[in-house]
Amino acid sequence: MAKKHQKLKNPEACRACAACCRQFPFYDHNADGFVDRIKLLKTDRIIVEESDFVTNEGRRLYRIVLDIPCSALEFKNGKYSCKLYGTKKRPRMCSEYPYEITDWERKHCKGLNSAKPHK
Numbered sequence: 001m002a003k004k005h006q007k008l009k010n011p012e013a014c015r016a017c018a019a020c021c022r023q024f025p026f027y028d029h030n031a032d033g034f035v036d037r038i039k040l041l042k043t044d045r046i047i048v049e050e051s052d053f054v055t056n057e058g059r060r061l062y063r064i065v066l067d068i069p070c071s072a073l074e075f076k077n078g079k080y081s082c083k084l085y086g087t088k089k090r091p092r093m094c095s096e097y098p099y100e101i102t103d104w105e106r107k108h109c110k111g112l113n114s115a116k117p118h119k
């Protein structure tokens, strides 16, 4: 399911954006109270919200946003870049992001908002 959105991204927009590198959004349902447990963390750098995404099984996903920048993110001459880009150390989930387009991506992802959908 991950790769279906790849061609919607726009590399130039990513270099000006880095929203998904400055914050780390991911999605999960509340199996075993996982989301409830995250909510108990005593920090304002983790945001837990209901997303607008419902799985095929009818389960609404929560969005968990870690408001902590990635240590591999660089910002030079007004552009963002990834120190790990093109290496095996770059997490696969970075190259496959976004997995699903939810309200967070629609709001923050400049690449999705500037590129035309592919056929």
Ligand code: SF4
Pocket: 009, 010, 013, 014, 015, 017, 018, 019, 020, 021, 097, 098, 108, 109, 110, 111, 112
């Ligand atoms: S949020 Fe979207 S546009 Fe911004 S860096 Fe991530 S993939 Fe690129």
Ligand code: SF4
Pocket: 020, 021, 070, 071, 072, 073, 074, 081, 082, 083, 084, 085, 090, 091, 094
């Ligand atoms: S590893 Fe690179 S692409 Fe992935 S979050 Fe960090 S800076 Fe962004």
